[in-house]
Each structure stands twice: as structure tokens, then as C-alpha cells.
Amino acid sequence: MGAKYSNKINKIRTFALVLVFAGIVIMYLGLLFLQTSQIMMTLFMLLGFLAIIASTVVYFWIGMLSSKTVQVQCPNCEKYTKMLGRVDACMYCSEPLTLDKSLEGKEFDEKYNQKKLKEEK
Numbered sequence: 001m002g003a004k005y006s007n008k009i010n011k012i013r014t015f016a017l018v019l020v021f022a023g024i025v026i027m028y029l030g031l032l033f034l035q036t037s038q039i040m041m042t043l044f045m046l047l048g049f050l051a052i053i054a055s056t057v058v059y060f061w062i063g064m065l066s067s068k069t070v071q072v073q074c075p076n077c078e079k080y081t082k083m084l085g086r087v088d089a090c091m092y093c094s095e096p097l098t099l100d101k102s103l104e105g106k107e108f109d110e111k112y113n114q115k116k117l118k119e120e121k
């Protein structure tokens with residue numbers, strides 16, 4: 001791929017997925033202590049469980065964020081992608097996208113999203 005920027009929603013979704021797998025792996029490691037250490041097993045199981053709970057929270061967060069996204073057609077690959085904030089990257093080709101005409105052609109910078117706070121009343 002080698003894409004420099006990735007879509008925010010995709011990034012968060014990847015993070016949630018990593019948490020689920022981490023949780024499963026940690027819980028599995030806990031099983032290795034089944035015969036030897038009850039405390040270690042409980043600790044690993046608890047950690048793994050927490051990771052899975054955390055991923056559920058992240059998935060809920062994605063659901064909430066999705067209501068704030070704007071659907072736009074990517075000028076590069078012509079697919080419909082979801083944007084979060086004033087600048088975001090296409091979900092499919094990672095083309096930098098902006099909703100703000102004044103930012104068009106400028107170098108992609110996630111900092112532009114923070115400007116939004118000042119302008120909103």
C-alpha cells in the first residue's frame with residue numbers, strides 16, 4: 001500500500017479489531033497457566049476480558065462517529081467514502097479529501113480539523 005494517510009473511521013476500526021485479537025490471545029495465554037498458577041490464569045483472563053470490553057466500547061464509539069460523517073464521492077477512485085472532520089482520506093484509495101474549498105490543493109494536514117472548533121458558535 002504505502003499510503004501515507006488513512007481514513008479515520010478505518011483507523012479506529014482496525015484499532016478495535018486489534019483489541020479483540022489481543023484480548024483473545026491474552027485469554028489463551030491465561031489457559032497455559034491452568035495447571036500451574038490459578039492467580040496468573042485469572043489475571044490473564046481478566047486482562048483479556050478487559051481488552052474485549054474495550055474493543056466493544058471502541059465499536060460503539062465508531063457507531064456514534066458514523067452519524068457525524070459526511071458521504072462524499074472520491075474524485076480519485078469515484079467510490080463513495082465517509083469523511084470525518086474537515087479533512088480525511090478516502091477509505092479505498094487514501095486520497096486526501098477536504099470539505100473546505102479554501103483548503104483544496106493544500107497539503108493534507110490533520111490539524112485543519114482543529115480549526116473547526118473556533119468557527120463553530
Ligand SMILES: [Zn+2]
Binds near residue numbers: 074091093
Ligand atoms: Zn478514493
